[in-house]
Amino acid sequence: MSRKIDYVKDINDSKETWRLVVRIMDVWSVVNNKGIEHLEMVVMDSLGDRIQVLIRHDHLLKWKEVIKENMTCIINNGSVYNNDFQWKVCDHSKKFVFLGGTTMKAIELQNIPPKGYFFKDFGEILQGKCKTDRLEDIIGAISEINHIQSNTPGKKVVVSVVLKDLKGNCINCNLWEIYGSTFLAYYNDPKNNGAIVILLTHAMVKDGQVSNAWSGSKLLINEDIPEIQDFMSKLPTNEQKEKPTQSAKSLSNWSGGSQYSPVERCSSKAPNPEKAYECSCGQKVEQPIPRYKIEIYVSNGESKYRYVFWDSKCAAILGMTAEFMHNSMVENGEDDPMVYPDELEMLLNKKMTFRVKVQPTFSQASVWKLCDDEAFVKEIENDYIVEDNQSKTEYAKLVPNKENLETSAQTLSASGENDPESIILMTPAKDVVIADKGEEVDFEASDTTQLSGTKPSKKLKIEPSS
Numbered sequence: 001m002s003r004k005i006d007y008v009k010d011i012n013d014s015k016e017t018w019r020l021v022v023r024i025m026d027v028w029s030v031v032n033n034k035g036i037e038h039l040e041m042v043v044m045d046s047l048g049d050r051i052q053v054l055i056r057h058d059h060l061l062k063w064k065e066v067i068k069e070n071m072t073c074i075i076n077n078g079s080v081y082n083n084d085f086q087w088k089v090c091d092h093s094k095k096f097v098f099l100g101g102t103t104m105k106a107i108e109l110q111n112i113p114p115k116g117y118f119f120k121d122f123g124e125i126l127q128g129k130c131k132t133d134r135l136e137d138i139i140g141a142i143s144e145i146n147h148i149q150s151n152t153p154g155k156k157v158v159v160s161v162v163l164k165d166l167k168g169n170c171i172n173c174n175l176w177e178i179y180g181s182t183f184l185a186y187y188n189d190p191k192n193n194g195a196i197v198i199l200l201t202h203a204m205v206k207d208g209q210v211s212n213a214w215s216g217s218k219l220l221i222n223e224d225i226p227e228i229q230d231f232m233s234k235l236p237t238n239e240q241k242e243k244p245t246q247s248a249k250s251l252s253n254w255s256g257g258s259q260y261s262p263v264e265r266c267s268s269k270a271p272n273p274e275k276a277y278e279c280s281c282g283q284k285v286e287q288p289i290p291r292y293k294i295e296i297y298v299s300n301g302e303s304k305y306r307y308v309f310w311d312s313k314c315a316a317i318l319g320m321t322a323e324f325m326h327n328s329m330v331e332n333g334e335d336d337p338m339v340y341p342d343e344l345e346m347l348l349n350k351k352m353t354f355r356v357k358v359q360p361t362f363s364q365a366s367v368w369k370l371c372d373d374e375a376f377v378k379e380i381e382n383d384y385i386v387e388d389n390q391s392k393t394e395y396a397k398l399v400p401n402k403e404n405l406e407t408s409a410q411t412l413s414a415s416g417e418n419d420p421e422s423i424i425l426m427t428p429a430k431d432v433v434i435a436d437k438g439e440e441v442d443f444e445a446s447d448t449t450q451l452s453g454t455k456p457s458k459k460l461k462i463e464p465s466s
Contacts, residue, residue: 003076008049011094013080018096020075021045023112026089026201027069028216039064040216042089043075043096046111050090052083055098063098072109077102087213089135089202117201117227122169126208135202135217138173138210139231140165142196142244146172148184157181161244163198163210166234172209173200179212179219186221187244188283195240196221197228295364296347298354306364307356309347318343351377 003019011018022043031037039055055063079097120136130136140163147160159180163173175183179200186192199220203210212219222228232240278284294309318325325341352372356365371377 007047008043008045008051008092009047011051011080011092011096013082013094016077016079016099018076018078018080020096021072021107021109021112022075023072023109023115024067024069025050025115026216026218027067028202029064030215039067040085041067044113046109046113048113049092051092051094051096052085052088052090053078053096053098054085059098059100059102063104066104070115071106072112074105074107075102076104086133087135087202087204087216088131088133089216117199119227120203120205122163122165122171123167125171125205125210126169128208130205132206134205135213136205136210138163138198138200138203139227140171140173140198141231141235141239142198143170144244145187145246148180148246151181157184159183166231173198173203174209174211175200175219176212176214179217182219183221192222193241193243195232195235195242196244197232197235199223199225199228294344294347307354308364308366310367318346353377353380 003017005021006018008020008022011020020043022045025042025044027039027041029037030040036057037060038057039060041053041055042050043053044050055067075096078099080094081097083093083095085095117137117139119139120130122140124130125136142161143164144162145159146162147158149155149158151157157177157180159175161173161175161183162170164170183198187196199218200210200212201218202213202216204213220228222232276285296307296309297304298307325343329341350372351374352370353376354365354367355369356367358365
């Protein structure tokens with residue numbers, strides 16, 4: 001007498017003699033930090049219920065070449081444990097683990113639903129209606145490219161894009177390493193025009209945005225599959241023909257007259273700003289994009305140190321991007337990159353609070369956050385308490401007078417290595433960071449006379465006054 005078929009919804013830890021008739025919906029390899037590999041997969045039965053399956057390292061060779069995505073099969077025997085995966089891909093409270101006595105037989109079955117996707121609604125992501133340990137399937141059209149970080153020493157490839165669903169909801173999506181490189185290869189191919197619809201499986205969701213998982217995610221770009229083609233057909237006709245553009249943030253920053261590739265945030269300096277060239281990163285650049293930085297000497301008493309302001313921080317004060325400022329100069333007939341716009345004078349003689357990263361190698365501090373609100377600056381001056389017997393005035397937080405403040409700019413062929421926008425991107429944050437009362441803010445307590453990079457940061461909370 002043959003064993004009866006068990007259903008996924010009934011799986012529990014009461015026995016190991018389970019007999020499942022399922023379709024393998026997805027399978028992927030996971031390598032831990034010790035280099036040990038195991039397999040994980042998701043199977044679904046005829047009722048549409050799913051469970052996550054683990055094949056441990058000691059059984060890997062037996063099954064790795066046998067298991068194929070989308071195959072239907074009968075699986076006999078396996079242990080059942082609580083689903084304690086760090087990242088879960090289905091709602092079942094248990095996981096199924098292959099044993100030495102587990103058997104599997106491929107068989108053609110028509111009563112099990114075909115491989116499909118379970119897309120997470122963008123509205124729910126924006127409202128925070130997501131489980132923190134759950135991986136989701138995502139589909140959307142790319143409306144804009146926010147940021148491109150190339151593969152340079154100490155940095156990983158990451159592409160930040162804005163995804164839009166058919167309801168008009170938009171979320172940020174970060175594509176790391178091979179996923180980012182795959183997207184760039186497609187985007188930069190001149191044969192690919194029009195809208196770009198991506199399908200990302202097993203996406204991590206956090207703070208209203210998504211990114212690929214380090215293991216298991218699959219990225220499909222304008223693939224000829226029903227889900228993507230159906231999504232594409234529902235886009236407005238004009239959007240179907242428009243290729244997504246790169247935002248000003250991803251295209252340019254001022255940095256002392258240097259010219260850089262418009263395709264990636266590459267730190268290689270253009271050999272000639274007037275001519276097309278092939279960058280050392282392999283990109284063909286027809287028209288280099290200028291990226292500038294602004295250096296300000298901030299003084300407090302007799303102490304003075306160089307702070308580097310990148311484009312987004314300057315925009316917070318000036319109310320305009322560096323690209324806009326540069327283009328305005330060109331329109332007015334000024335094309336000398338070493339001529340500084342009058343608008344930069346707005347940065348002089350300002351009291352500001354900063355959070356900076358000290359970079360001793362370059363004898364400078366890179367500005368990560370700033371606030372020029374007079375009331376907030378005053379509260380910091382009055383309320384910031386330092387340890388031991390050090391006085392408040394030892395900490396460079398403000399510019400007291402115009403005489404000790406000056407601006408300058410230098411050409412840096414490696415300025416991309418110093419730009420905090422190139423290294424802080426797990427979750428693309430807003431560029432303009434203004435601290436409000438009642439908001440918890442980190443400030444780096446850096447002594448201007450010693451400029452020690454080893455001082456611990458101090459966290460303070462400014463409460464609204466009654």
